[in-house]
Amino acid sequence: MVKNSEKLQVETSVKDEQLIEIRRQQIVDAAIGLFKEKGFHRATTREIAKAAGFSIGTLYEYIRIKEDVLYLVCDNIYHEVTQRLSSFPAHSGTVDELKEAIKQYFSLIHSMNDAFTIMYQETKSLPKEAMQYVLNKEMEMVAIFEQILKSCVISGEITLSERELFLAANHLVVQGQSWAFRKWALHKQFTIDEYIEYQTNMFLFGVLRM
Structure with missing residues (x-):
């Protein structure tokens, strides 16, 4: 099981934790639109600040460098995934x-399509420490599915070895994210409901022992 990655601290001169959370969400929302339109390298911090609705000086109260913004976008993704999948604590x-x-x-x-696309396109621009954090969070998502699959093995509903469990969990994470980074092809052929149905069926045919 992958241990939880220690969250990186983005420096701020603001002491109000609630205000930090609000402002950084505004920064993330603004950055996603700009990074989608212009790419990470062409978008400027001044443009991010303007899109977020405050001055460049205010922006730098919540981040140090533009790469901090990209890190916050990625971290927001993993937070949402963890929150969504935490509704399966019992592992029946x-x-x-x-x-x-x-x-x-x-x-x-599907609901965070642009954010996931940006993560895949721009993660390489993160500093080494932030990049490692993102990679570790990816493996934490894999571990969540690995645990759910393992519970199915214990209950006897599926039969997989430890290595197969790991591969199957990786498969689920990647196939989900492919809806974002291969949207140029997939979105022309499938609705999200169809994609979920077909991918789930194909996956289960591979792991269920009939």
Whole structure:
């Protein structure tokens, strides 16, 4: 099981934690639109500040460098995924629970399509420490699905080895995210509900022992 990554601290001169959370969400929302339109490197901090609705001076009260903004975008994704999948704490070990977890995860990616696309396109621009944090958070998402799958193995509903569990969990994470980074092809052929149904069925045909 992957241990929880220690959250990186983005420096701020503001002491009000609630205000920090509000302002940084505004920064993230503004940055996603700009990064989608112009790309990370072409978008400027001044443009991010303007899109967020405050001055460049105010922006720098909540971040140090533009890469901090990209990190906040990525971290927001992992926070939302964790929150969404935390609704499966009991791990009952049923295929129905697994199917619901897949649905919740894929639906979240659909609702955060631009953010996931930016993460895949621009993560390489993060500093080394932030990059490692993002990679660790990816593995935490894998571990969530790995645990759900393991519960299904324990209950006898599926049969997988430890290595197969790890590969199957990675498969689910990647196939969910492909809805974002291959949207140029997939969105022309499928609705999100169809994509969830077809991907879930194909996945289960691979892991269920008939």
